[in-house]
Amino acid sequence: MSNEVIGLVGRDNLTARVFQELRLALMEGRFRPGHRFKIRELASTMGVSETPIREALMQLVRARVLSMQASRSIEVARLSAAQYEELRSIRILLEGLAAERATTRISKADIASLKKYHQALVAAERGGHSREAVQVNWQFHHTLYKAADAPELLEMIETIWLRNGPLFNLLYPHATPTYPGRHQHLNVIDGLMAGDPEAVKQAIKDDLLEGGARLLQLLQDIEAGTAPSHLDATAT
Structure with a gap:
């Protein structure tokens, strides 16, 4: 995943900032259905630790925007x-x-x-x-x-x-x-x-x-x- 998709976020209230950036990216269609998120890679791209990434992703899982698979991988939910x-x-x-x-x-x-x-x-x-x-x-x-x-x-x-x-x-x-x-x-x-x-x-x-x-x-x-x-x- 390149910086064209997700960019750096500031240090204040990291989880909220990560969540908002991911939210915008999803609404704008910057990810396809089934896209699998790699937490370490995403953290590196956004310039934050893995914790706010994981917390933001779980918020989106609870909202049914993302889905968690049996392997505990997180991906963009598909729609029938x-x-x-x-x-x-x-x-x-x-x-x-x-x-x-x-x-x-x-x-x-x-x-x-x-x-x-x-x-x-x-x-x-x-x-x-x-x-x-x-x-x-x-x-x-x-x-x-x-x-x-x-x-x-x-x-x-x-x-x-x-x-x-x-x-x-x-x-x-x-x-x-x-x-x-x-x-x-x-x-x-x-x-x-x-x-x-x-x-x-x-x-x-x-x-x-x-x-x-x-x-x-x-x-x-x-x-x-x-x-x-x-x-x-x-x-x-």
Whole structure:
């Protein structure tokens, strides 16, 4: 694991700092499902002792974001197609509410950031830069939901993204989001600029359903054994 994935943390309140860095990395999709954490290596990379690493990882195990195997190794939890679909239905409700609230609260600067993140997403997908695509997609959604100014709601959304973020690495190249019309991110931006909460809420719902359709099918194919042999939702 390189410093591009996880960086150094400060010395104060180490466990909390390690936890927050790992939390962000998971939401941004910097780890794939099945990624196995090596505590000594992670401690060296982050510049801390093994104790705060172990404590932070165990917090994520208790949250079901990571799983502990019989060998006591800790890895990023995998999601089944049914789990993904259930979480998506919850996301539609929570993220739709956040998007609706954000419409009347978001700043022009944040809308400009959304445009920038979407352009970066499109460029990353076209260039085959899957890690960057996953990361800027998170930044697009998080910027929108943070603008709702609803900390408790944002915490719930982030908790689900902790489990979904790693899975989004499977989008590329076999399940790249596609839309029957224009990209739903553009509809989100248009709705925000028009001050139309219902349009923004609907665009988020459509983004999750349309953009995630191929991922859901891929998960179903993996479980049925009909996906390409290397796509078993394990870490690379």
